[in-house]
Amino acid sequence: MEKNIQSEMLEAILEAAVDAIITIDSNGVVQTVNQSAIKLFGYEREQFLNRNISFLMPEPWASEHDAYLAKYQKTGERKIIGIGREVEGLRTDGTTFPMHLSVSEFEVSGKTYYTGILHDMTSRKRAEDALHRSQRMEAIGQLTGGIAHDFNNLLTIITGNLELLSMRLEDDSHKEFLNDAREAAEHGADLTERLLAFARRSVLTPEVVNLNTIIKTTKSMLARTLGENIDIETSLDHGLWDALVDPGQIESVILNLAVNARDAMTNGGKLLIETKNIQFDSKYVETEIGLKPGRYVSLSVSDTGHGMSEAVRDNAFEPFFTTKEKGRGTGLGLSMVYGFAKQSGGHATIYSELGMGSTINIYVPRYDGIDQPKKVARRDDLEIVSGNNETILIVEDDPKVRAITVSRIKSLNYKVIVTNNGTEAIAALQNHNNIDLVFTDLVMPGDVSGYDLVEHVLENFPQIPVLMTSGYAEDLLGNGKLASLNVELLRKPYRQADLSEKLSEAIHSKRKSID
Ligand SMILES: Nc1ncnc2c1ncn2[C@@H]1O[C@H](COP(=O)(O)OP(=O)(O)OP(=O)(O)O)[C@@H](O)[C@H]1O
Ligand SMILES: [Mg+2]
Structure with missing residues (x-):
């Protein structure tokens, strides 16, 4: 390649570079800048040239730069040159921004120059x-x-x-x-x-x-x-x-x-x-x-x-x-x-x-589906709806919650069968043929979770309604499993009125659909 074509190419590469590139002489005075540097700092090209580079740095670095450069030239002790690090830049409008700066040193016609490549870190920093x-x-x-x-x-x-x-x-x-x-x-x-x-x-x-x-x-x-x-x-x-x-x-x-x-x-x-x-x-x-x-x-x-x-x-x-x-x-x-x-x-x-x-x-x-979910009416004052001596299978692992649940349900005029986990509940379903409703906690330790139990009931005892209870919304979402099962959920903590209403609703809805 001819010499002048080569230098023309080098200049074009410099101008086209995505990162800002600035060269200074051994006194810190700017010799060259590329288009990206102009864009990054907001100055015109002429405002860069023949000016000490420190105007592109916030304090205290601006005041320290000359001394730092002199020290490097005397002792060879370096902080950035040949290494690169994250520093702050100062724009013409007075705002600062994080940038990565790497500096290399070279000689032309016996004179030393330093060229810095500056990469704007603003968006990366913000994302971090x-x-x-x-x-x-x-x-x-x-x-x-x-x-x-x-x-x-x-x-x-x-x-x-x-x-x-x-x-x-x-x-x-x-x-x-x-x-x-x-x-x-x-x-x-x-x-x-x-x-x-x-x-x-x-x-x-x-x-x-x-x-x-x-x-x-x-x-x-x-x-x-x-x-x-x-x-x-x-x-x-x-x-x-x-x-x-x-x-x-x-x-x-x-x-x-x-x-x-x-x-x-x-x-x-x-x-x-x-x-x-x-x-x-x-x-x-x-x-x-x-x-x-x-x-x-x-x-x-x-x-x-x-x-x-x-x-x-x-x-x-x-x-x-x-x-x-x-x-x-x-x-x-x-x-x-x-x-x-x-x-x-x-x-x-x-x-x-x-x-x-x-x-x-x-x-x-934005909602752009077609399926409108069913509207749920909200009611603040619920009345207590008592049962008719129906039998409810209670499944709850926490002994205290279980005790209180049992007495609450009994006081609503229901009979109860009490179990501590899913396995016991499945056995109880086998042994009793008079169960009118299964009331189960969702999160239970052991081999049979609340979900498993519900699936078991729906498959083997489709005539028995199920009411679940849970403190978590995510339990209810459970990989979308329960949503598709269409089973009622009673959110903890609940009032006696909520419990009474849900129990009665669950028992009667199933009856209707079977009739
Ligand atoms: N519109 C606002 N203007 C100024 N400061 C606000 C504004 N909104 C929130 N804050 C600040 O954020 C803090 C947290 O707000 P947040 O609403 O979470 O709690 P709070 O209002 O202090 O208490 P709470 O909402 O639980 O009664 C407030 O204490 C307040 O300092
Ligand atoms: Mg508030």
């Missing part, structure tokens, strides 16, 4: 940070989910016993004590509920809904909760896609976010609720781990309050993280919001700075 954050949330979720599960069992025992006691209590003046105890237990159940929501183990009853409709109905309730010096505005996308989510949970998400906003606006302000259709491409998703590219419905709640510092923002989704005084906040509001978004196949993000207000965004996947 997001990964760490999401792994951390995952770990905390597993921990809290486990604790909440145990608490559910304890609360089942407590509320159950209190209810039995209250039925037998003759002296009305003592009822007050019981009521206090029951309220405390209900408060506990509320906390575990939110913990389970964070751990993505809520029992969700998703429906195809338009978030706009939910926002419209929640708005008047919000106005009452937030008081007069907060203006509520909405900006709703009229062509908003439907989403498959639990509407009750969406309401509680909105309420949680609105209460947070109120707490951040002690002197009043503005609350804005927005909905939008949004399509995430893989570029965005890269920085937000756990979100698949695709179409989402976004719900944003913004306020003009005091905002969050970086430290608060980074921890706000974690359970029990609160900056509120004791007794004012439990630190579970945003955790519940985050867990709900994740469990619904979406994501949640926070944009906030001190003094600049806050925006919390929830993304849930």
